[in-house]
Amino acid sequence: MMHFLLLFSRQGKLRLQKWFLPLPERERKKIVKDMTTMVLSRKPRTCNFLHWKDLKIVYKRYASLYFCCALENKDNELLALEILHRYVELLDKYFGSVCELDIIFNFEKAYFILDEFLMGGEIQETSKQSIAKSVEASDMLQETMEEYMSKPAF
């Protein structure tokens, strides 16, 4: 089960955070700090995995953005790497050639997509199409809502 997922920039600025287990605010801040320093200080040509406390950190850099998640010991690191990749694919499909700025300015959208993809730290839906469909359905609905301010006909 995934414990948390963080997105941060090369400068260590947090872009998105998702916590799948309840943690106090102070702890969260410390983790974010630890993660950014640990991951950013990794040299090139090292593997994408790290040990941190009793968890395993899996991270990957996409352009200027680092995707970083924490797994339990029994989880499969390689698979987690592909979860990150699938998330990037989903963002890409939604924004159309996604870049860091898309996520900065539309971070709530990034959260909505994540909520359709992961739930409670586990994969919820692996089909790219159906995730895109459900996110878009909500979006479409919002458009009509704004226009007509009426209950959608479902």
Next chain:
Amino acid sequence: MSDVVEKTLTALPGLFDSQTGAAKITNRLRQLIKSITELTSKHEEENLIKQELSAMKEQVSSPNTTMKQMREIMVRAMYCEMLGYDASFTYIHAIKLAQQGGLLEKRVGYLAVSLFLNEGHELLLLLVNTVLKDLQSTNLIEACMALTVVAQVFPKDMIPAVLPLVEDKLSHPKEIIRRKAVLALYKFYLIAPNQVQHIHAKFRKALCDKDPGVMTSSLHIYLQLIRESPDSYKDMTGSFVTILKQVVGGKLPLDFNYHSVPAPWLQIQLLRILSLLGKEDQSTSELMYEVLDESLRRAEMNHNITYAILYECVKAVYTIHPKAELLEKAARCIGNFVLSPKINLKYLGLKALTYVVQHDAKLALQHQMTIIECLDHSDFTIKRETLELLFRITNAQNVTVIVEKMLDFLRICNDEHTIIHLVGKVAELAEKFAPDNSWFIQTMNDVFSIGGDLLQQDVPNNFLRLLAEGSESKEEDDQLRLYAVDSYLTVLKGHTSHLPQCFLQVMSWVLGEYAHLQESVDQREVIRLLTQLLDQRSVSSETRVWILSALTKISEGQTDLILDLAESLSSSQDTVLRQQAQELRHLSQDSQLHEWALPRGAPWDGIEVDSSLSFLDGFVSEALAAGAAPYKPPHQRQEELCEDRALNLEPYGFSLPVSLSSCSITDRQSPTLLSVSSGLSGNSTELSQKAGSSTLILEGVKRVWGKDGYLPQKEATAPPVDEPSAAVQPPSQQEAAERIEPRPDPSTQNQDKQQLASSLFVGLGVGSSMSLLGKSEAPPLRFRKKPRPHESSSSSSGTSERSSDSSSRSSRNTTDSFLYSSLLEEEPAASISAFDHTPKSTTANGLAQNKDTKEDRRANTSQILGGDMVIVRPSTIQDKHPPSVSSDLTALLPADLKDLPHSDVISLTSDPSLSLSSCRLFRDEALLLVIFISNCTETVIKDVAVQLTCEELKTVSLRGSVGSVHSLSLGHCPQQTSSVRPLVVTTEEYGKLWLSLSHDVKQNLKLLTDAGDPLRTTLNALKDALQLHVVDIIGSEGIVACRLLSGAPCLLHCRVNGTALAMWLRSPHPALPDCILYHCQRALAHH
């Protein structure tokens, strides 16, 4: 991601123009983000955010703010929180937005709630109604949002409110809703397993769902369930195999493919489930060989995801019952990983190897050169994983090299967790495989100085116990102790200010105990060194206590030095130090008393611990006669405190009674006891008890591997650092070289590596020198410890460990005494009388009070494991009843057990000559398991051995002289409910107790309506099933009380509410209400 284009900030303005319509960047947010990116200092950012937040504060409290504006504010608040600023004033508005907004606002509101509010945040209560409304909404999106937020933030106590609605969603026509509902239930299962116990059948339906997404989600739950009890799901193996076959065969819609691999996440989930099911179970494993083979074959594509699947496959193949053909294929796969140039795959390969070498150490040999390369890898993660692998293949021959590598790594490592983890492993290896004394002491010195105060407490504890308990040969023990004393004196003569406290404590204890062994050293010198330590500022007060007690032990005859010291310390601020200084003064003045209190070199097993403190009886009676108040146990004191309302200002936690028994006597022997003042006596008394009861811990078997050429003793004091191969003598090197394929033109560097390899991988596999010389496989170990039942690695749980330990002892006693009383009345066997079966197990039970029932069960079961085997050898078998009249068997119970309530006698097994039945007796403070053995023949049977070799007390085997062995299941023997006892209280007492209890759970239960008075019928049914005490029934309400064996009470308040029974449970123990509730549910369901 090749098509991700990194857009620079200079492209910002253009981006805004082009995206306004579609992406909906709200103006204010855009401005905020833009101005933040333009700022140069942190200070400016803080100011800006402060302004922004105060503007937002004003806006949210203004009545004119529309929902749409509120939504926009909420997004900005999320942004501020992400930057690390506090926007908690918006939390309540987030809830309001979710409650009152239209769909668009609701979505943002829910998102804000799930980001802002943790499980357990008090504002969440305000969300319940909104969520309930949305769950019932016919709008798909509203329902989706509600399910998402439920799975994200709902805490345990709010689950019952939404559970029925979420449950209903399992049969919703839309698959997305079903999927989300399944995952929400999975989350519920993780945080409160008891509450979803009743919907297991529905999970099965989800598994058979026509939508693959729903089915995949249900696998999360099944993986969890199967991990907890694989046996209950064996029957589903076939279904899982079929699903995996279909997936691997590409039967799922193409949409589920990921990089042309069919549903990889689903595959991996299934592989994990299968490996759990097939573990140690041949027949189940056989069902899955085919599909595993297929998976291994199909995963050929060179992509990360196929490697992820392969890795799980390999693990599964090595976990289930082995099949040679598959193992071979899996081993080849590992080769692909390890030899891959991709570093991530190499890492996973090392991990797979680490897992696999536990089953087959030879595999490490095949990859030795790769392993050595990884050992020198620049990446810390790879290095650490390699050390983990080496740890698994350590044996007596390669231990020095491997430990050296680990210590090298530790010296440059600065991550606390890694250090703790690895240092513990080094200590373990050193203890297990140490080739000689000086190496062992040297390595442990490194462990203590590197690990320092981060070390788990059991590392120093184990080390000291090892020194103290010794082996059979006194000479060898003394040699080891001498080494330690010499080594520590050298250390203390150098700089000591940087040494960790834990090392100082170890040293002072050893010097205190054994400095006298070293005759060439003046005791005054030792005293001087220790006194010096006391003067250092960096030494903590706990360490001072250790040092002082060491000084007390060696002070004999050195009155002059000691008196000064005692004088200077007797004005210390620290009361414990002051007390010790006083003791020191008295003892040093009275050598007779000193000799009596602290006998030098007294044997360990000679200590008798009088845990009942009977030697104080005289003192107590005197005090009582003089008018002192009688002693009250802590729980009684607490109850009285409850009555006295005025004093009761604190919430009622369940206090942990700390037993201080036995500390005064073992003072000398157990150094940890001196830290009683630090409040950790639970742990240390455990140590002394163990020490007191075990007679033989060490087996100092002489090391005899000189023949195969590994004799590092010569340069033992100088550890082989640069050239580890120097420590290896030619013969083994040659053999290793033969095993390694000769490479064309081996460079000198290669040779170095090969030498390292030969020293690392010596002693592995069939080709190793050990078996060539025709020796036994396992080399004799130097410091072998007797396995103990509760060797737990964590010391943090010291107190609970102790309580489980002592409760297991007590129940072992009762079991033993029972076996004795029912079978051996005329012949007390020596092996049994060795256990003291005092009926006073009350202290132990008192200690177990605040453990939940699960742990109780663990304690109950492990006692059997810990109790080794009780072999009973009656000369004749008394009972000659055929199994059919088993009901009469209870008449044979010993007189003192006859009146106890008991379960039905269950016939366990029988063969033509013997039959075995059992019955449970509920004593107030214990659960007794009675086993009846009956001889069904006319002949006299001799030598009946009853062996309780059970894991979890589920099976028992019976071996008779007839030669047949029966293993059979005890069935539902140690049920949780067996440890529930009625609690007899009056209504008034109940009321008082009710108010003092903190943990409560409420739930509606089924009411039995088949008889006239539904409440009474239901309560009576529960009473019969669970041994509860019905305190009172008033109108439509009833109060019921029970307690655990260990004493923790649980009060139940029941009220008839229409056709349901509203049950409200309270207990001091957090998990007990849930547990009792679950059993009530079951009892009513079975009715």
